[in-house]
Amino acid sequence: MTPAERTSLPQSDAIPPELATRIVDLDAIRRNVQRVRAITGTPMMAVVKADGFGHGMLEVADAVLSAGAEWLGVATVDEAIVLRDAGVTAPVLCWLADPWTDLHGAVARGVTVSCANRQTLRAVSTAARATGVQALVQLELDTGMSRGGSPTLDWDELCVDAVMAEADGSVRVTGLWSHLALAADPAPTATEAQTAAFERGVATARSYGLRPDLVHLANSAGALEHPHTWFDLVRCGASLYGIETVADRRHGLEPAMRVVSRVIQLRRVAPGTGVSYNHAWVADRHSTLVLVPVGYGDGIPRGLSHGGEVVIRGIRHPVVGAISMDQLVVDVGDHPVALGDEVVLLGSPAAGEPDAQEWAAVTGTIAHEILTGLGGRMARRHINKEQGTAL
Numbered sequence: 151m152t153p154a155e156r157t158s159l160p161q162s163d164a165i166p167p168e169l170a171t172r173i174v175d176l177d178a179i180r181r182n183v184q185r186v187r188a189i190t191g192t193p194m195m196a197v198v199k200a201d202g203f204g205h206g207m208l209e210v211a212d213a214v215l216s217a218g219a220e221w222l223g224v225a226t227v228d229e230a231i232v233l234r235d236a237g238v239t240a241p242v243l244c245w246l247a248d249p250w251t252d253l254h255g256a257v258a259r260g261v262t263v264s265c266a267n268r269q270t271l272r273a274v275s276t277a278a279r280a281t282g283v284q285a286l287v288q289l290e291l292d293t294g295m296s297r298g299g300s301p302t303l304d305w306d307e308l309c310v311d312a313v314m315a316e317a318d319g320s321v322r323v324t325g326l327w328s329h330l331a332l333a334a335d336p337a338p339t340a341t342e343a344q345t346a347a348f349e350r351g352v353a354t355a356r357s358y359g360l361r362p363d364l365v366h367l368a369n370s371a372g373a374l375e376h377p378h379t380w381f382d383l384v385r386c387g388a389s390l391y392g393i394e395t396v397a398d399r400r401h402g403l404e405p406a407m408r409v410v411s412r413v414i415q416l417r418r419v420a421p422g423t424g425v426s427y428n429h430a431w432v433a434d435r436h437s438t439l440v441l442v443p444v445g446y447g448d449g450i451p452r453g454l455s456h457g458g459e460v461v462i463r464g465i466r467h468p469v470v471g472a473i474s475m476d477q478l479v480v481d482v483g484d485h486p487v488a489l490g491d492e493v494v495l496l497g498s499p500a501a502g503e504p505d506a507q508e509w510a511a512v513t514g515t516i517a518h519e520i521l522t523g524l525g526g527r528m529a530r531r532h533i534n535k536e537q538g539t540a541l
């Protein structure tokens with residue numbers, strides 16, 4: 151590093167004021183919607199729960215609807231109400247209500263509430279009578295996930311109660327659905343068994359007189375790999391954010407989130423220099439270390455302390471030493487770097503940059519957890535927003 155390099159700084163207007171930013175490309179999300187649609191040719195419920203997997207629920211909702219998705223799916227009633235109150239008129243399903251949830255706002259706003267037991271159905275029906283608005287309901291059957299959904303043994307009585315609630319006018323059952331447990335396995339056997347169980351459940355519901363508009367089963371993996379799961383609607387989350395969920399398969403999905411920060415300090419170290427807490431990494435040669443102002447308090451997993459890499463000036467460099475709450479250190483060796491250089495933490499694998507799936511592999515988790523965990527003090531900016539027309 152020359153003295154001039156030590157003191158010269160890039161123009162400050164070229165550097166954003168925030169130390170770290172999540173840049174969400176809404177066009178990438180639109181293209182992912184279109185890629186899934188090109189494969190399935192089936193209407194789509196875009197899953198925008200958990201703040202759009204960390205990408206921004208409202209911005210993502212606008213993008214997916216403008217790209218042709220017909221429905222939005224969220225977990226909680228509160229998420230659904232935020233969508234409605236932002237002006238979303240598209241159908242919205244929420245699937246985590248219980249008998250103690252305040253359902254009046256959802257029913258009054260025409261949000262479709264999923265029920266997996268008689269008690270929740272009764273609560274929806276009561277809220278409908280109180281608000282004077284017929285509640286839109288979908289029934290969830292457990293076909294092998296053993297997580298949400300009505301157990302098969304309770305399905306008949308749930309269907310019977312739903313028929314009675316339809317008869318008293320408080321409820322209309324617009325859909326029947328279930329969730330896949332093993333669709334990420336390209337071998338179809340387990341998913342075929344769930345599909346068969348779902349078809350039996352749908353037949354049972356029809357035998358009691360229910361006439362749903364829609365039945366749906368597929369998640370992203372089902373949509374991309376198992377055509378027999380498509381039915382009337384595919385319910386996609388991960389694929390819209392560029393996560394490839396099927397083992398060893400690639401469908402041309404693009405990560406939509408880029409995470410960038412910058413070099414805020416440089417230090418030349420000698421062999422034997424220990425770095426960060428507990429000196430878990432010790433330099434074995436003369437090298438330049440740079441400081442990047444993000445850490446686990448912003449959702450950067452500590453597990454990247456060993457095996458994590460970032461890109462500076464187009465070159466990958468390893469994270470060294472323990473990642474702290476607010477800071478991490480990168481070993482750039484003898485490569486030229488300067489204060490203010492951009493540090494790409496997450497980017498495009500096509501450009502040789504790490505993505506959430508790479509981080510997940512290093513840290514032993516899934517990309518969904520990485521993406522929903524990012525945040526803290528990091529800013530978030532959306533690009534290609536203006537083309538959205540749905541909100």
Ligand SMILES: Cc1ncc(COP(=O)(O)O)c(C=O)c1O
Pocket residue numbers: 197223245329368369370371385386387388389395
């Ligand atoms: C009930 C339900 N349906 C659909 C999805 C979407 O699944 P995927 O993200 O695998 O597409 C999820 C989770 O994200 C879910 O919980």
